[in-house]
Amino acid sequence: MNEHIKKVRQNTSQNEGLIFERSSPGKRGYRLAPLDVPEVDPAQLLGNAVREDLGNMPEVSEFEVLRHFTRLSTWNYAIDLGMYPLGSCTMKYNPRVNEAVARMEGIANAHPYLPEALAQGTLRIMRDLSDALIEITGMDAITLQPAAGAHGEMTGIMMVRAYFDSKKERRKKILIPDSAHGTNPATAAICGFEVENLRSNHRGMVDVSALASQMSGDIAALMLTNPNTLGIFEEDIHKIADLMHEKGGLLYMDGANMNALVGKVRPGDFGVDVMHLNLHKTFSTPHGGGGPGSGPVAIKKVLEPFLPTPVIYSKQDGTLALDYDRPQSIGRVKAFYGNFGMFVRALAYILANGPDGLRQTTEDAVMNANYIRKKLEGSYDLPYQAPSMHEVVFSHRLQSPKGVKTGDIAKRLIDYGFHPYTTAFPLIVADHGAIMIEPTESEPKEELDLFIDAMRNIAKEAQESPETILNAPHLARVERLDEVTANRKPVLRWKKP
Amino acid sequence: MNEHIKKVRQNTSQNEGLIFERSSPGKRGYRLAPLDVPEVDPAQLLGNAVREDLGNMPEVSEFEVLRHFTRLSTWNYAIDLGMYPLGSCTMKYNPRVNEAVARMEGIANAHPYLPEALAQGTLRIMRDLSDALIEITGMDAITLQPAAGAHGEMTGIMMVRAYFDSKKERRKKILIPDSAHGTNPATAAICGFEVENLRSNHRGMVDVSALASQMSGDIAALMLTNPNTLGIFEEDIHKIADLMHEKGGLLYMDGANMNALVGKVRPGDFGVDVMHLNLHKTFSTPHGGGGPGSGPVAIKKVLEPFLPTPVIYSKQDGTLALDYDRPQSIGRVKAFYGNFGMFVRALAYILANGPDGLRQTTEDAVMNANYIRKKLEGSYDLPYQAPSMHEVVFSHRLQSPKGVKTGDIAKRLIDYGFHPYTTAFPLIVADHGAIMIEPTESEPKEELDLFIDAMRNIAKEAQESPETILNAPHLARVERLDEVTANRKPVLRWKKP
Amino acid sequence: MRYLPKSDSDRHQMLQEIGVPDTDALFSHIPAEYRLKRDLKVPRQMGESEIVDYFRARSSEMVAGYGIMLGAGVYYHYRPVVIDAVVSRGEFLTSYTPYQAEITQGTLQAIFEFQTMICELTGMEVSNASLYDGSTGVAEAAMMAVRVTGRSETVIARSVHPEYREVLRTYSQHQGMPIHEVDFSEHGRVDLKALDAAITDQTACVLIQSPNFFGTIEDVAAIAEIAHKKGALLIVSIAEALSLGIVKPPVEADIVTMEAQSFGVAPSFGGPHVGVLATRERFVRQMPGRLVGQTVDKQGKRGFVLTLSTREQHIRREKATSNICTNQGLVALMATVYMELMGREGLKELAIQNLAKTNYAVEQFGKNAKVLFPGSPRFNEFVIQSGVDPLEISCKLAGQKIVGGLPLKKFYPELGNASLWCCTEMVSKEQIDAAAKAVAQ
Amino acid sequence: MRYLPKSDSDRHQMLQEIGVPDTDALFSHIPAEYRLKRDLKVPRQMGESEIVDYFRARSSEMVAGYGIMLGAGVYYHYRPVVIDAVVSRGEFLTSYTPYQAEITQGTLQAIFEFQTMICELTGMEVSNASLYDGSTGVAEAAMMAVRVTGRSETVIARSVHPEYREVLRTYSQHQGMPIHEVDFSEHGRVDLKALDAAITDQTACVLIQSPNFFGTIEDVAAIAEIAHKKGALLIVSIAEALSLGIVKPPVEADIVTMEAQSFGVAPSFGGPHVGVLATRERFVRQMPGRLVGQTVDKQGKRGFVLTLSTREQHIRREKATSNICTNQGLVALMATVYMELMGREGLKELAIQNLAKTNYAVEQFGKNAKVLFPGSPRFNEFVIQSGVDPLEISCKLAGQKIVGGLPLKKFYPELGNASLWCCTEMVSKEQIDAAAKAVAQ
């Protein structure tokens, strides 16, 4: 059953319980320096606000903690271990120099309320990153404050709203294509907009005629991902932008897929008014098992008055300062200035690449996706034939007659030594059967070939022994987990037995 | 067959070829800063000493290198993953603060030939460590220069030689018990001594009467490990020392097993004249897959003139300096001052423990060994019944009738999720069947219980299904490797096919 | 480019297999007028050593080795090195959100432990897996209260971190969520009478912070009573997580939202930090953010999965409880490691040290300046009223490698020359003495 | 104690199971007079933050951010961060010597790659897994030559690192291995005539260093001819491994012993660094130190093992080829990572940069001082003869954050005020210019 697996072998993997199961009163994982001021009586100082004890917080030694997490870590897949073909997630190499520079004392230890004179280094990093991102996107200004992509969307759409408010226009709706990521409609809702769905055409692109008929004075903006979530560049992007602008609307671009464009095409050049970037995708900051991210929002001049506060500016003497006095600002979206540590990493990435490296990166990313597309066509159904950029989306149409769905194929990939591709979207792939593959530029040809081989083998298995796939994974530490029960009777924390 | 295994489960483990198999001309894992001085023509500068090319050195990208080693690393067992019960190796927790402080810029970047005025920090570290180790051993002086235990042995025995040379005595032999580690006799040979074997008695200790009769004016020293390699404290240590001293000989102690003594017993107090320490055992510096180590040699006053140069001393003004002018010195045993990075780690360990922590550490180490002894008696033969200190040595006598040897049991432990114990020595365990177990203080009770459970299960398997053991490991990435062929037709490097 | 694992011959071969003559062909469907025909104007490709030099230069433009007496939402606490040892492991660092549970059990179990400890510390029943930070946590909590109660208004104390309040205002501005602020009394705590008056039958929640922005501990029980009496939920925001080591958890609250930066996370000029939201079991389906739950695999072995995701944007889209997707995973892991290292006793011992330092500082400062809000219990911050502009004090202290307190004028004009000082275990007695002296004159 | 994973109740339970009343009972068989009844006089147990503070204080007593123009066996080269990322992984850091091959394949394969690259770089056929350092490597190589040839004497060039020669003297003193030194010529290279004269039919080996201690490249081919003519082996020691990027490897040698600190290893006040010994296949059974060999497992899968261990002390005891056991494993891994990152082109490019820096420095210094040994090819070091004591120059430069060259008087009294300077890629043009200026007067 597993004889075609080339990428992995079986090995032992350490078991490890919950940390609470290791706890025993009196074990210690810390030791404090002695107090150099007089001791105090907390009960006296705090009165009835004093806490008695810390319940079931664990008591373990330092070594147990280190070993605990070392063992846990070995249960994870990671880019460092192999290809992570999650479409829309841009799981690329996270350079280690980024981690090193982010930990330099003056940087890691900087308090956000340091007087500006003592914070020129961090302000300079923000300014240098801002300048680079503005150039890369072809936009006019930027805020680094949002903490992730969805947060950037919210910031951008609020600026759209502020823009219309400033013109005393009350537009109620945001247009969102059916291929969009879930954060797009969720964001529109938070910003008080209604969501209007925009159909895609048979080529997987915005249906321009539908747009023409739907666009109206009631619509504030179109939230477009470009290349879209099928990995397809909206070839009619100029028409789309024009249509929006003609009716006074704005074009928002979800920049999740900028890894297809950097150094080759600039959104600012094709009519985008506002967009966010995901530094944790395109600019190599690590995903960290869920975050942190960073979602800067780049804008055209017209939106500048609405930027969140504060905004960095240069003073006469060349030093940098923060401007809080911006009456038209949408306000803050986060305390302080954003996920600064991610700015450091993204800037380090840009410096490591330079203009030539950034362009080559994009070219390699697109080449890798097209290589996979070419090699898997035939084995998997390609619902949309338009040229692929940095990712390619197949469907499970050829496998579903045997009962094998995209989610099953994904689980079987685990046995073959790969992390699954994205299964959850885009929803416009019929029957929700998307197989969304983004290799990024970071994969060598050998790794791609192993992936292709695995996918082809699984396609064969789907015909010959579908139950192998339906019961996958077979070789992971755990078998398929019961999500239904987890949902029905949520156990969300450990409790002392 | 594997249903009793509790500590591990199977999981996938990434394959990875040799780096050379990834190489392709033009890939790069580096980029240099541009040159700020005029370029040169190497051929012109070097003439016929110029090199044409670098043969088959690899060409790979940075990410491939990182992923290569990440994958390789997952094929290793490590203390961080679980108990590493190698007897005589003291595989204890390697605290992470040690690593952090050793990488501080002023420390890691210190050139050994910095003028003394600019090197007070590193000299202070050496002095503070020296003081602590002298106190811990109860000796009078120390050199930190030797790079590992064997190197320390050589340094110590050379000082013994120099001592007799200074007295114009020509003693030809070193006495070494049959339980000794291989480096002891190998060292004696390098120092130009003949090795005379000293028998152990039935209790696994030095046979004092044999010693009395063997000791003569021809014998320079006895090299004794205490506790010895059976984990047994030489109870007659005072008689042994007296016997040596009476006949003008010296007592050398191999301090590999100091983890049984620190804070409880000091070799200097029981008559040792010279001894080495293994900072990579007792003092928590990491073993690193084979090294680096550090083997300071502590001595009594009489040997001080013979210390390797240089020796640290305090100047009038309180600053530290190096004394090179020591006419009776045995000379250098290593360039510079020793494996300084290990001094940093060992000192950090001592500071983290303090007197109470060091003592508790020793007590826990001895308790852990005795716990294992108690629980495995019955399942395995205990050839020597004397009390155990930090390690316990069983034999395979109960298993060998079924053809199961210590080396086989060791391999089967791998399936149970443990690194094997030491099998190679002590040679005095009959039939070379030693099962030498040193848990160290770093193992929690739960881990010990799992180990005991595994060992007991294997003992049962040895009776019921010996072939399971003989063919082990079954669950590791590779099965048992063919060492015979490796020896017969050595392939010691990759060659371009 | 050293990150790219391709040689030119690899590229050539791949393009051939794809069936295109060159890379440009892969971009030819993009309208030509949008294709960039020049190099981006970003700095040239740098060697790694140059990158390090660039950031070293930036780092040296900052303060190093200073005693920093700033708090105000970002706290200096010692970060045990084990934290970085753990989060630097590629298996955690370079893993994605654990949607595929079978090969991300490490991350999932760690989050489950995080959720458990947040519950233990806050006295709540369920905790999510993280939010962006303490400020957005406040906004998410208020939105959640609106969903839970069906009411629309929020009454927030002015003693909540001013930037948290700003964020709440931004989030709420287009959601029909009026915000009312309630002032603090001369004790530096919520003015209970004003609070009582501010709550209406449209009040979804009362939102306070404790210890509040002035370091003062609010009377949570009293406030809860007032809120609950009128059917509003009580949300307690905690900016200094370490306070939970010695300050009674806000068990009377319905929602607790916390910034956990104090738990082993570097200040890093304000982020990434880690927010978290905890609440009562009965509100779980209205919570924002990811949740990890325990389950079993086909063999009955324990395992963990992301759960209750029908609350989330990737399923519910515009009806989701929040738009959050990427959260602060790795930072939550840092906090998890920290909480496990410090544990039951360490958090308490450290919190008491912070109390002692601050108490000592208050005594010393009190000799030379007016310490505001006397009599109210405080954790590790306090406000002083000085004769001169606090910036002058800071200038004086800079020479002694001390950064003084935060001037409050910007946030609270009525407090004049007041400034907010913080004394954690990282500030020495000598530094406190020096600062107290500087405040005199 | 925070490293110990036991509570008192764990201890109590275990002692009970062992059957002893308390811990002291476990030590009661040790004669009472030797049992320590007091605390050790070492500093009290410290918190982690205090340990960090202690070492930070020591670190600040050193130079930071200086341009250091010292070489002499320890070289400043940029260390890519990937090295520490790799060696910090617990799987490498906390693993033992790979005696148990089946669960240490990671370490074993890495060493196999190390051995391969050392062969590629040095032109030798086999390499061991490491020795302590370059100095002990010289001693081990000479001892090996004695075993191989059955002869006893070593002829060593005075242009070999003085401390390496000292170590050789220490090792050889009791092994009946006379050492003869041969002087250098005015070209700063081995005096070939004197060498020829020094070799006898008892000469086991001629031992040179290239680039030698003065940075000068020896005429290895000529020396090999002289040595081989008289049946002696040629041992070439290399202290600056990077030179192999552009200097012809000593293919004429029989044994090459190298210090590989330049390959990504921190100076660390002189250690841990990493020695290695490479030689001809026919001498493999006389080599000291561990060797990794390729083999297959029962399934025929490729794997690696420690091999030819009958040479070693744990098998052969007093007849072993060396007493070495623990070697420099993790440091060899650093060098392996470095060699793979830099690779075929990087080592060359970097070596040429070093050549260029040094060439520039020689030109600049030459304007103000006498550069010794002109005409001989050199890599990245050179010797100048100054009017004043070189320590004076260093003092002048300290103010400009530069550490000057190494005074040679101690090692070569006849060279008077000579000093040895090194210019790697880490020294900037500005620093070279400043130093050249200081040398003037």
Ligand SMILES: Cc1ncc(COP(=O)(O)O)c(C=O)c1O
């Ligand atoms: C297309 C798209 N848009 C938006 C997002 C949301 O970004 P974030 O997770 O950073 O909030 C994602 C993330 O997966 C995405 O793929």
Ligand SMILES: Cc1ncc(COP(=O)(O)O)c(C=O)c1O
């Ligand atoms: C008892 C004993 N002596 C000496 C040594 C040699 O020490 P090293 O490996 O540090 O050279 C060892 C190492 O395993 C040992 O166990």
